[in-house]
Amino acid sequence: MLHNIISTEAITKRRFWINEIQKLSGHFGNDSDHLEKELKKEIKKFGIASLIDHLRLCGNIPECYGHDTSEEKLYSKYTDIILSLSYKAIGLNSLTLKERADAADVEAFATHYSFVADAKAFRLSRTAKNQKDFKVQAMDTWKRGKPYAMIVCPVHQLPNASSQIYQQATTRNVCIFTYSHLALLLAYSETGGTNKAQQLLEKIFQTVSALNPSKSAVDYWLAINKTILSFSGNTETLWEVEKAAAMEAVATAKEEALSFLAQERERIMRMTRHEALKDLMKAHKIDSRIKTVQAISDNGLFAIQ
Numbered sequence: 001m002l003h004n005i006i007s008t009e010a011i012t013k014r015r016f017w018i019n020e021i022q023k024l025s026g027h028f029g030n031d032s033d034h035l036e037k038e039l040k041k042e043i044k045k046f047g048i049a050s051l052i053d054h055l056r057l058c059g060n061i062p063e064c065y066g067h068d069t070s071e072e073k074l075y076s077k078y079t080d081i082i083l084s085l086s087y088k089a090i091g092l093n094s095l096t097l098k099e100r101a102d103a104a105d106v107e108a109f110a111t112h113y114s115f116v117a118d119a120k121a122f123r124l125s126r127t128a129k130n131q132k133d134f135k136v137q138a139m140d141t142w143k144r145g146k147p148y149a150m151i152v153c154p155v156h157q158l159p160n161a162s163s164q165i166y167q168q169a170t171t172r173n174v175c176i177f178t179y180s181h182l183a184l185l186l187a188y189s190e191t192g193g194t195n196k197a198q199q200l201l202e203k204i205f206q207t208v209s210a211l212n213p214s215k216s217a218v219d220y221w222l223a224i225n226k227t228i229l230s231f232s233g234n235t236e237t238l239w240e241v242e243k244a245a246a247m248e249a250v251a252t253a254k255e256e257a258l259s260f261l262a263q264e265r266e267r268i269m270r271m272t273r274h275e276a277l278k279d280l281m282k283a284h285k286i287d288s289r290i291k292t293v294q295a296i297s298d299n300g301l302f303a304i305q
Contacts, residue, residue: 005244006249056246063123063125115150151175161218184239185200
C-alpha cells in the first residue's frame with residue numbers, strides 16, 4: 001500500500017502560497033501578474049513534481065480567506081494559473097485570460113486541437129452546491145469556435161451519483177475533469193512523453209463527445225477512467241498513486257480547515273464584549289453599507305422635460 005504521497009514539503013509550500021496570496025492582495029491585475037511570474041519561477045526550478053503538488057491541494061479555498069474578498073478572487077486566479085501551467089507542462093501552448101466576464105479563464109492549443117478551460121475550487125465548509133457552480137452551460141458558449149471545453153474540479157466535491165451537470169456536460173460536449181486526473185496526465189507526460197500525453201487528453205475529449213447524454217456519475221466517470229487506464233500500460237501504476245494522493249489530499253484539506261476554525265473559535269471566545277461587537281459590525285459590513293446608502297442621491301432623471 002502507498003503512503004505519504006503528499007510530502008510535508010508540499011504542505012509547507014501550500015501554506016507559503018496561502019500566505020503570499022494574503023500579502024499580495026490589493027491591486028488585482030498587478031497581483032495576478034506577480035503571482036503568475038513567481039509560480040513560473042518555482043515550476044522552472046523544481047519541475048513537474050512541484051506542479052503536481054499544487055494540483056493535488058489547490059482545489060480547496062482556504063477557510064482563512066473571507067467570502068468575496070480580494071484573497072478569494074486572487075486564489076481563483078491562482079488555480080487558473082496552475083491549470084495553464086499544467087497544460088504547458090504537457091507541451092501545449094496555454095494562457096490565462098485577463099478578462100473576467102463572459103469568457104473562459106484559460107485557453108490551450110495543441111497541434112491538432114484546442115480548448116477553453118476553467119478551474120473550480122470550493123470551501124470544505126460549504127454545504128450544498130448546485131449545477132450553476134460548475135458553469136457547464138456557460139463553458140459551452142465560451143468555446144468561441146474551439147471544439148472542446150474543460151472544467152477542472154476537486155474530485156471530492158463532484159457529485160458521485162446522479163447530477164444535472166453530467167447531462168449538461170455530455171449534451172454540450174464539455175469535459176468535467178479533476179485535479180487528480182490532471183496530475184496523472186502530468187505524471188504520464190514524464191514517463192510516456194508529452195506527445196502521448198497530448199494524445200491521451202484528446203482521447204478524453206473524444207470520449208466525452210461520444211457519450212450519450214445522462215445524469216449518471218458512474219457512467220460518466222467509468223468512460224473517462226477506462227479511457228485513461230486502457231491508453232497505456234504505464235497509466236495503471238500512476239493511477240494507484242493519484243488514487244492514494246486524492247485520499248491524502250482530503251485528509252490534508254480537512255486538517256487545514258479544522259485547525260483554522262479551531263483557532264477562530266478560540267479567538268472569538270477570548271474577545272471582550274467591545275471586540276465582539278466590533279467584529280460583528282465588520283462581518284456585516286455595516287459601515288460600508290452606510291456609506292453606500294449615504295452616497296445615493298436624486299439622479300435628476302425625473303426632472304428632464
